[in-house]
Every structure is written in structure tokens, then in C-alpha cells.
Amino acid sequence: MAEKIRILAVADPAVQGYVKGKVLAEYPGETQLDILPWSSYYPAMIDALEGRLDYDIVMVAGHLWLKELVDAGYLAEFSGLATGFLPGLENDLYYKGKPYLAPSFFDGHILVYRKNAVGGNWPVRLTPAEYIERLQRLYEAGKRDFLAIKAHPSEIFTDALPFLRMYGKDVYDEKGRVQCDSSEVVAGLATYCGLRKYAPEDTGNYGNEEILKKMQKGKAAVAVTWSGQMGILCNEGCYQSEDLGVSVLTTSWNTVWSFGINKRSRQIPACCDFLTYLCSEAVELRVSEVSGTPLHEKFYVQQPLYPWSQCLQEMVRLARPLPYMENASAKNAVFYRNIAEAFVGRVSPAEAMAAAKAEIMTL
Numbered sequence: 001m002a003e004k005i006r007i008l009a010v011a012d013p014a015v016q017g018y019v020k021g022k023v024l025a026e027y028p029g030e031t032q033l034d035i036l037p038w039s040s041y042y043p044a045m046i047d048a049l050e051g052r053l054d055y056d057i058v059m060v061a062g063h064l065w066l067k068e069l070v071d072a073g074y075l076a077e078f079s080g081l082a083t084g085f086l087p088g089l090e091n092d093l094y095y096k097g098k099p100y101l102a103p104s105f106f107d108g109h110i111l112v113y114r115k116n117a118v119g120g121n122w123p124v125r126l127t128p129a130e131y132i133e134r135l136q137r138l139y140e141a142g143k144r145d146f147l148a149i150k151a152h153p154s155e156i157f158t159d160a161l162p163f164l165r166m167y168g169k170d171v172y173d174e175k176g177r178v179q180c181d182s183s184e185v186v187a188g189l190a191t192y193c194g195l196r197k198y199a200p201e202d203t204g205n206y207g208n209e210e211i212l213k214k215m216q217k218g219k220a221a222v223a224v225t226w227s228g229q230m231g232i233l234c235n236e237g238c239y240q241s242e243d244l245g246v247s248v249l250t251t252s253w254n255t256v257w258s259f260g261i262n263k264r265s266r267q268i269p270a271c272c273d274f275l276t277y278l279c280s281e282a283v284e285l286r287v288s289e290v291s292g293t294p295l296h297e298k299f300y301v302q303q304p305l306y307p308w309s310q311c312l313q314e315m316v317r318l319a320r321p322l323p324y325m326e327n328a329s330a331k332n333a334v335f336y337r338n339i340a341e342a343f344v345g346r347v348s349p350a351e352a353m354a355a356a357k358a359e360i361m362t363l
Contacts, residue, residue, distance in 0.1 A: 003267055004030040005274050008048055008055040010041045012257065013212060014105040014228040014291030015059075021286030027277055029270065038207070039154040042329060049074040049262055056265040057275070060101055062092030062255035064332075067324040069260065070095045076261040076268050078102055080276035086297045088316040092256035101258035102275035105291035107226040108254030108315045109162050110308070111247040112233065117146065117221035122247045124311055125318070128166040131249060132191065135198050135222065147198035148220035152207040153340035157332060158253065159224065160339050163192035165251040165320070171335065176325035178360045180335070180353045189349035193342055198222075204344055215244070224249070227315060228257065230292030230308050246311045254319035256295075327363045334359045 009015045015035055018024055024031045034055075036044050041059075048055035049069065060069060069075050081099040093101045111131065115121060118138060126134075138146060150159040164171055167184035179185065196203065206214075212229055214220040218239040225233070234241050259278060261271045277283065281296070285305075288294040292306055299305050300313045325331060334356050342352035 003270075004032055005057065005267065005271060006055045007031060007033045007057045007059075007259070008041075008045060008053070009033060009035050009059040010061075010257070011035045011037045012105075012107070012226075012228055013208065013232045014107075014257070014287065014293070016232070017105075017287035017290035020290060021283070023278070023283050023286060027274065029274065031274070049264070051264055056262055056267060056271050057259050058262060059104070060258050060260045062101065062106075062258055063321050063324065064255050065329060066092065066095050066100065068326070068328055070100060074260075074263055075100050076263045076265070076271075078261060078272060078275055080272055080279065082279045082296075084296050084298065086295060086300055086313065086316055088254070088319065089256050089295060091321060093258060101256070101260050102279050103256045103258045103295050104278070105228045105287065105293045106254055106256045106295070106316065107228040107293075108312075108319050109224055109249050109252040110227045110230065110311065110315060111222070111224050111249055112215050113222045113245050113247070114215075114218060114220075114243050115245045116243050117143075118245075121245050124247055124314055125250055126247050127250045128163050128191070131247075132195075135195070138221070139198055143221065145198075145200045146221040147195060147203075148206060148211050148214040148223040149195055149199045149203040150206050150208070150211050150223070150225065151204045151340075151343055152210075153204075153336055155207050156339050156343060157335040160189065160192045160343075161253045162224070162249045162251040163195075164188040166191065170320070170322075172323050172325065174323055176323040176328075178331070178357050180360075181350075181357045186350050186353050189339065189342055189353060192339075193345075193349060196343070204340075218243075227254070227293050227312055228291045230306070230312070231288060231290045232292070234292065234306075234308070235289065246308045248311050248315040248318060250318055252315050252319045253321065254316055255321070330363050331360045334363075 169184035171180040338352040338356040
């Protein structure tokens with residue numbers, strides 16, 4: 001008798017698509033889906049991959065973690081990967097030419113705003129500088145606390161990335177060497193920290209759920225959120241959903257949240273069959289009702305599914321991944337801590353980035 005397939009997933013709103021769409025309930029084999037908050041997910045995933053927790057399949061943040069997990073021998077290859085994805089997504093599924101991950105949804109930076117509050121439609125594409133100019137005009141017109149920033153310490157590095165990049169340099173170069181203490185990156189962090197004047201005092205506590213609720217309920221006029229929230233944001237009890245507009249920042253980042261097979265699993269063939277099922281078109285469409293991010297190109301070109309489809313296609317085209325690196329998770333964790341310190345004003349942007357570089361150089 002086949003064993004139950006145990007799946008560990010992150011508590012992103014998009015993951016609810018597997019529950020609400022009855023995806024697991026309709027699979028002929030027995031499955032168990034356990035969902036953990038983002039703040040505690042990564043250590044639990046490593047525990048599963050190293051045998052301290054019993055999971056056959058884990059959720060992986062695409063290229064962000066793929067290299068280190070494959071190099072450590074944690075993931076089995078997945079031979080049933082489909083083709084025809086939106087160009088740019090495959091980068092998160094293959095490593096050294098071999099497929100490892102079955103995609104679920106993609107999370108890239110999407111700018112969401114209330115058209116009535118900001119004076120109409122914004123362009124589909126905005127540079128960070130153009131975006132900030134619009135925020136400043138709203139501020140000068142007397143608006144206060146209108147911006148929601150996903151600045152919780154567990155979210156802040158990826159939230160800040162478009163601004164860290166805005167003056168032409170990234171925190172790492174193309175070979176993964178840290179350069180976060182450059183004048184360009186420091187200026188970008190200073191700009192990001194400056195967004196606080198447009199936001200409520202408690203924005204440093206906002207994660208995915210807080211941004212979702214603020215925009216759904218019309219309690220914020222503008223926010224940068226993840227593309228994987230678009231379906232649930234716009235479709236589930238959203239206040240005046242027709243008032244929502246979307247844009248993409250030209251310095252965006254994107255990753256494909258995906259499922260990978262634990263090489264320790266006792267039932268790798270059954271896991272491959274299950275992931276092939278998850279990659280089917282019927283499942284993709286059901287999950288995208290919650291995530292808002294269908295995976296195949298035809299759902300953007302031949303038959304666009306959503307009003308925000310053009311924006312997502314542009315975001316994926318523009319998005320720049322972080323480079324493959326040794327110890328990527330440990331290095332990125334340094335940025336979360338130091339950027340959070342700068343955001344609340346405990347240290348200057350220059351001090352935060354100098355401290356981050358010094359620590360990363362020891363890893």
C-alpha cells in the first residue's frame with residue numbers, strides 16, 4: 001500500500017489555492033499538507049531535508065534556495081516538468097540544466113494602488129524614482145499615512161530590493177560578491193527608509209497579511225506587494241476591487257515558489273506522480289484563482305485570465321534574480337537584520353550596509 005505523501009508548505013495566501021480548490025482532496029493518493037509561517041518555514045524545511053522531520057515534498061523559493069539545496073544533495077530530480085511557461089520562470093526550476101522543482105506560483109514585486117486616492121491610473125511601468133515622485137505629490141497634497149510598507153524584519157530585505165537597486169548597483173554583483181556598502185546601494189537604502197514618512201507608525205510590523213488587509217479594505221492607498229497575492233487581493237471580499245490599479249517597478253525581483261522532492265523520501269516515484277498532477281492545467285487554473293499568477297505563457301498571450309496579466313508579464317520580463325551563491329540563505333539573513341535596524345533608525349543606512357558586508361564576508 002502506498003504511503004501518505006507529506007508536504008511542507010509556506011503560509012503564503014496563494015497556498016490556500018490547494019485547499020480551496022480541493023486539489024489535494026481530488027488526488028487519488030493520500031496526502032497531508034502542513035503550512036508554516038514564513039518566519040519559521042526555512043528552519044523546518046532544512047529539518048525535513050536533513051531527516052529530523054518527516055516530509056516527502058517541501059516548498060522551495062525558486063532560485064533563491066535552489067543552488068544550495070541541490071549542492072547539498074537535498075533534492076531529487078523531477079522528470080515530469082511541463083514546458084511552455086511564461087518566459088523567465090524556468091530560471092527558478094532548473095539547476096545546471098536539470099529540472100528539480102514543480103512550480104506553484106510566482107512572487108515578484110507588484111505596485112498596487114487605489115485609483116480614486118491617487119488621482120487615476122498610473123503607468124504600467126515605473127522607475128522607483130517616478131514612484132517616489134508620485135508619493136511625494138500625494139504627501140504635498142495633504143495625504144498622510146497612505147502608504148503600506150511590508151517592513152516586518154522577516155520581509156524587509158526582499159521588500160527593499162527594488163530601492164537598493166535603484167541607483168544602478170545591486171547588493172551582490174553578478175558573481176555573488178557582496179557590494180552592499182557601495183554609495184549606490186547605501187543611497188538606495190536611505191531612499192527606502194525615507195518612505196516611512198508616507199506610512200503609518202506601525203508599518204514596521206507589516207507582513208503579507210497586513211498588506212493584504214490594508215489594500216483589500218481600502219485602508220491604504222498604495223503598497224508594493226507580491227504578485228502571488230493578486231488573486232486573493234482582488235477577488236475575495238475586496239472593497240471596490242474595480243478601484244485597484246497595478247504597476248510594476250523597473251527594478252523588481254521575482255521568484256517561483258515551487259515544490260521539490262526530498263531526496264530522503266521513501267517514495268520518490270509517487271512524489272513525481274503527485275507533482276505531475278500539481279503541474280496539470282486544471283490544477284494550475286484552480287490555484288491561480290487564489291494566487292493570480294498562472295504559469296503558462298498562453299494564459300498571458302492567447303487567453304489572458306486577469307486584468308493584471310499584462311502587468312505580471314512585464315514584471316517577469318523586467319525582474320532580475322539574485323545570483324546563485326554559496327551560503328545564500330545565511331548571507332541574505334544578514335540583510336534582513338541590518339536593513340530592519342536602519343529602517344527604524346537605530347543605525348544609519350551606511351552603518352547598516354557596512355555591518356552587513358563585514359558579516360557576510362565571514363560566511
